[in-house]
């Protein structure tokens with residue numbers, strides 16, 4: 043079969059970085075072609091070139107054997123290329139049908155809606171993409187918005203569809219639905235370019251895989267010849283372990299106790315609803331849930347950033363209800379927040395300054411109110427070394443590090459604080475596989491050292507791999523708590539969506 047798309051020798055330079063370095067990509071019709079790579083590997087750049095958003099410095103693009111120059115997204119769409127962006131591009135206050143009509147032309151830019159609705163219904167029937175054409179986008183759940191976005195591309199007769207990290211925002215059952223749709227599209231001979239860094243998804247859905255590393259193709263393979271480990275090695279350039287070894291161990295005394303906690307969210311509604319749980323010494327308690335089900339408010343209430351309406355929080359037996367963050371830290375809780383650049387580190391501060399941000403007023407980092415430069419430098423040098431933070435110098439502004447390295451700075455600081463309880467939110471989101479391996483190892487080390495860890499994560503694999511028990515949060519309430527030994531991704535995914543345990 044002839045490829046529908048060939049990109050050959052594509053090079054794209056940005057100041058200081060070669061984002062794509064002589065990349066070849068060949069996509070066959072009726073196949074899911076996965077583009078795999080760590081953050082910054084060059085995936086989005088390659089796709090933006092295909093979609094006419096960037097022009098390559100070198101290289102050529104062939105569609106159905108014909109050399110083409112794609113000069114704009116409009117041009118790309120005309121040539122049958124559709125793009126489902128990581129961030130949706132639909133207008134929230136328009137309906138699904140109106141969004142599809144947008145830009146189709148007609149008088150005053152607005153097309154006649156009747157035939158559009160009719161054809162939309164056909165397309166949605168054909169591919170099992172169910173979404174109400176008259177619903178306004180803002181009313182739709184994330185999965186439905188994504189279906190609307192796919193519908194819009196198919197309505198424009200896309201033959202080649204690019205999906206840039208489409209599963210990042212979906213729950214496991216929604217991922218299953220999306221994959222069913224992708225299968226229907228390939229059965230209809232569409233070509234799909236699928237971007238993800240979730241290796242089990244890549245193994246499940248791909249027909250062909252091209253791996254990028256530092257802008258270059260580091261491998262081309264198919265799932266039958268691959269394992270998750272071999273794919274990770276192609277991505278990272280070294281062997282990485284994906285297994286997490288969580289040895290059985292007895293749990294000790296209660297270190298973090300939350301009882302009947304109720305917290306109001308920003309919109310004045312109940313965000314955490316009468317929630318109770320206990321994390322014990324030597325235990326990782328995972329909190330799973332779809333984003334926006336009270337996780338953020340829970341963490342903020344525990345850390346003293348948000349007042350609770352009722353209930354109690356105890357750290358090592360001491361009440362922390364309505365304590366300030368400083369008092370919470372003194373009681374022995376360290377916190378790795380979800381928004382690491384906003385709440386975890388100060389971008390303009392140096393790496394060294396961020397590493398001592400919490401401890402600097404204490405000995406030996408200060409004496410009689412005076413900062414001890416020498417002590418601060420040796421402490422931060424030690425942490426950079428132990429946590430393998432990639433930074434040019436200790437005095438580099440933290441904001442210029444990659445996301446994974448900023449996360450390592452925050453984790454190094456918090457994990458070296460001697461706290462008894464760690465509350466860790468989304469610790470590996472946006473973090474490379476190698477850094478994730480390291481961060482997980484550190485979490486397990488704290489567990490082995492008898493610390494209690496509250497692990498709040500939307501990454502179900504992460505929660506299931508590390509936690510002793512998993513509490514599923516829905517609408518601020520506990521849907522249930524399961525022992526890891528008995529839990530599966532499917533079951534927890536369903537609980538996250540509101541089905542009771544079976």
Ligand SMILES: Nc1ncnc2c1ncn2[C@@H]1O[C@H](COP(=O)(O)OP(=O)(O)O)[C@@H](O)[C@H]1O
Pocket residue numbers: 056057059060061079080081082083084085086087088
């Ligand atoms: N518009 C841009 N200007 C400068 N550098 C960019 C731009 N877009 C991407 N880059 C850089 O190019 C490299 C590849 O980025 P990207 O294609 O977004 O990677 P991926 O999608 O695989 O995470 C990164 O080093 C990134 O910082």
Ligand SMILES: [Mg+2]
Pocket residue numbers: 085086087
């Ligand atoms: Mg990208």
